[in-house]
Amino acid sequence: MSFDHRKYQPFPVIDKPDRRWPSQRIEKAPLWAAVDLRDGNQALIKPMSVAQKRRFFQMLVELGFKEIEVGFPSASQIDFDFCRALIEEDLVPDDVHIQVLTQARQDLIARTFESLKGAKNAIVHIYNATSPTFREQVFCVDKAGCKAIAERAAGWVKEEAAKQPETHWSFQYSPETFSATETDFAIEVIDAVNNVWRPDQGQRVIINLPATVEVSTPNVFADQVELVHENIQYRDDVIISVHTHDDRGCGVAAAEMAVMAGADRVEGTLLGNGERTGNMDLVTAGMNLYSQGIDPEIDFSRMKDIVALVEEITDIQTHPRHPYAGDLVFSAFSGSHQDAIRKCLARYQEGDIWNVAYLPIDPADVGRRYEEVVRINSQSGKGGVAHVLERDFGIDLPRWLQQELAGVVQKDAEEDGGEITSERVHRRFNSDYLNVPMGWALRSYDLNRNNDQVQAQISIGDDSQAVTLLSGRGDGAMSALVEALNRQIGSEVKVVSFDEYSLGDNTEANAMACVRVQIGDSVQSAVATAADTTAAALQAILSAVGRLEEGSERQLIIENG
Known part of the structure; x- marks a missing residue:
């Protein structure tokens, strides 16, 4: 078996000494685009049915998403039918844009516009791969040929949109594999597309920059985004979007740094479902803003309902340590952690700025109960045992007795090798300390x-x-x-x-x-x-x-x- 690191080479860093993004702060939520129904769906072993898509779409609307990619209608009859159902059954609120993806081919673009006939607000998203690997090995075109593909497709999109003036159209272009493309060439292709669409004349245009495969550290991606932000034509008239993947485990970090570098919009999926290691996780990104006192403009308060529906439809279980959404992310088993949490919660008053040890947010904000926070096993100490007795049974013990009872409970946990419920702690307290011996009442x-x-x-x-x-x-x-x-x-x-x-x-x-x-x-x-x-x-x-x-x-x- 070979494990030879020499077959790989590091991604080149970008020589940009004037980078400004590291000193920037995110002060408001970006535009969010949920791509669960397209990018997330194509990563499933069993793709969603129309009925499942309908349920998922309704949840995304209820959460507050205003841009939702609903499918690839030119490539899938199910996606086409779903798109038609949304429009014909008037299921799309007036303030929501539905988005569809298509390759840069004339027949597929025509089919895409057919699926959107009668829509109020729609985003047509075209793409073609621009990186050297795709130019040289997949499509066998030079830079000029690659740029021509994008220009022609932009023209076809503009022509088809003109046939349906009753719809408010947004045009979106992605230089697929942007993160692996020479940034100056990506800018050249983007400018060519914008010269066709002319966002300066009122056409709403989204330029989406995908890390189709995450190939570098997130700071390099931020440099690439900042270069586009600073150098493309019509910058004041276009929306820069990013679409990061998680191949290196940095999809959220790359998206956050990209926003600091000038991006206005972020595409992702709930809980990060997507091809390979997944897409940028909208839950994590949104809740990261929330934890900094910034309104994510998406309602994640019913986190358990979100997780339940995503798991049911995707048939993918959420990791118990998944940020903000996992079953165990607010649970403390360590004795020192429990002691610190207990002391901080005892001081916290409604209306205070949240400042509780080991809890980046108030679990109650995402529908979690405080009963889930401190849980007892063999790693727990006096603080945890005292906390569950006080929290669940109103029993406050002196420090010396906390220590003694903790030793008793820890021995039980070590013998069982698992978690000890608060009810069992209470029973042990009653039997060892509160019960009156025969004849001594x-x-x-x-x-x-x-x-x-x-x-x-x-x-x-x-x-x-x-x-x-x-x-x-x-x-x-x-x-x-x-x-x-x-x-x-x-x-x-x-x-x-x-x-x-x-x-x-x-x-x-x-x-x-x-x-x-x-x-x-x-x-x-x-x-x-x-x-x-x-x-x-x-x-x-x-x-x-x-x-x-x-x-x-x-x-x-x-x-x-």
Whole structure:
């Protein structure tokens, strides 16, 4: 097997020391042209039916696209029929231009105009390949012959359009393989076409510059576009468009840099479907603008609906890490990521400028739920575990207990090797910390203060068991209970950590207490909720001691039963 890099050579850079595009900013959305129904369709194993095209077209209209390439009617009967259906059934809004592609041949151009009869607004897009590879090896023509093909086709388009004056026509020309063409020759061909169409006399003209195959880094493509922008005739009267592909994985970057270099319009497909590695992705390009505070003028708020329809019609699954649209792009499994997201979301207020760690946009803007953001697996830490408990169950834990619970959950995830749901985290929290051991439920308490001391009478036990009475004295209710337990079990009980919280009005309990108790070398944490903070604190201590006693040979002395 050969893997020999020497058969390839780098694409030449462009000597343009006066390039201006690197210092430019994109401040408004370009014109968008969706080519899913033509370029995207021809890349499918099973091309779309007329019914599928109709559904896809309707979605593109609803999203806000004003220029939609609907097919190649001179080459496909399905495309021809679809084009006729759109026009005859009046499915094209008045502000939408339908676009069709045709090769630079007279009979195909005539057939194309036949498919558009009666259209309100239509774009006729002609092309011929201009690069040395195509001139020399595919069509066997010199530069003059290549330019003549484009000039003749431009003339035929102008003649056919004159026969249907009721339609508002736009003419579009692509020097196919522009990115691999000598830029000065591409400009020469473009000028020849424009001299036929005369955009300076009112004809709407689009000059489309395709990276038919992406052959260079995106900065080189931007240089090529800037050269066209600066040097073609009638520049103020034409729309410069770009049509990039993703062979090098830089289709969006090339299109963005091209806009910085002077392009007015961008062609692409939703989610990047297209031949080989795909077309420029309209979702990514549009949402990139959105993330910078620029209105993309396309509504991507129902991202899941877009993905679902594209997947259904193209039979191509969206990668879970696809920018903005993938199932996992807003999901954080890493503990440090989760902790940062949780802290930022806690500070974010509606109306603030979005500034949340690891989330370039607010997931809610594209119809995603915050429940999808932090997800738990073996890589997660205390921040993620705390976040899902707080987000889904309203449980706020102290840092020390977050760390302890995270270790428990992480062990479960490592054993299972997969994701742990928030419901499972909650069940583990309940079983390990909130459940009351048998015989250790707080039944009642009575506190009497005498000077600086509190005398506590506390009864514990379950309904089916005898009640245990504990009596102790201390600075407060907790210290009184600890004193009573020290005496009753014959070992020193220490409360090494304690936090208490007031709960919201929508919960049955009003207070929650979290404790960590030590007896000898053994440590146990517990949580309790109750109607008041004192009851919650007493129950949490009892639960922690009860769990420690379950594994001990010590027996609680029953004073009264």
